[in-house]
Amino acid sequence: MSERNLVICDREIRYATGLGENISSRNDLAVKVYVCSNLEKVLELCENKRIHLFVVEEGYSYEERSRVETDQVFVLGRGKVADLGEEECSIWKYQCADEIIREIFEVYVDKTKENIMRNIRKQRARLVAVYSPIHRIGKTTFAIALGREIAAYKRVLYLNLEEYAGMEEVAGLNLGDILYYMKQGKGNLGIRLQAAIRKNGELHYLAPIPVLQDMKEVSEKEWGMFINELVENSMYDLIILDMSESVQGIHQILERCDRIYMPVSEDRISQSKLKQYDENVKQLKLEKIERNTCRFVMPQEVEEYAKVRAKEETI
Helix, strand or coil, rough: CCCEEEEEEEECCCHHHHHHHHHHHCCCCCEEEEECCCCHHHHHCCCCCEEEEEECCCCHHHHHHCCCCEEEEEEEEEECCCCCCCCCEEEEEEEECCHHHHHHHHHHHHHHHHCCCCCCCCCCEEEECCCCCCCCCCCCHHHHHHHHHHCCCCEEEEECCCCCCCCCCCCCCCCCHHHHHHCCCCCCHHHHHHHHCCCHHHHCECCCCCHHHHHHHCCCHHHHHHHHHHHHHHHCCCEEEEECCCEEEEEHHHHHEEEEEEEEEHHHHHHHHHHHHHHHHCCCCCCHHHHHEEEEEEEECCCHHHHHHHCCCCC
């Protein structure tokens, strides 16, 4: 589809530029962003381009805003906008950028019924899990290192599905919010997902579910629906699942994976845990899990080892 033109007009130019760069960085949104420091520049832009979305500070009156021909107006306010028009939407200016972006595009898509996501998927995403029945073995360190290495060549999404992810909590949407939104069946999951994405270098990730009980209450069916949406319809080439036993239907998810990286240890207790795990897999007749699992003893130089494995995934 053709790009939609989005114009941000704010005399607080550093704010407008930052918001514009944030939107532009979301590669699967078919949107071209323009930033203007005053209304006169917006009107000049209107002479040559159609403006689909107009985001403007509340300092301009309704009469002034109405001079701009556009499909939808979003007014950035510090509180309640006094002269908001019936066809306009008010957005709190100083909330996190993820929420602003989510509100803008959800309103626009609901109103126009247009799909503004780029159709860049050429084939299903590859699904990779990092899992071990042995805990405290450096699994997450390896998973992130692997993701960062592959992200230099491909689009990669990392999801931490552990009970206690150990990742610094940040404001905004997390994996639990995305799953809840999906359950509502409202559509436009791609927009909500884009608003929630965070970056570690070139590696994309979602903030994990912060409450253990919430993690445990996600059903096997819900995990399946979500993973299927990512694999079939997202912008990513590779999805990395950092798995734990708290995920309902863990064996069914592992069976879907193209590869499972399993760090192990050679001590007696660890080997005993592995033996029990193997017996469970055999009893459940999950031959595909056995076939696709790559076991390795975690080396001291995790990042160097991740580089080796990343080359295998990018060939």
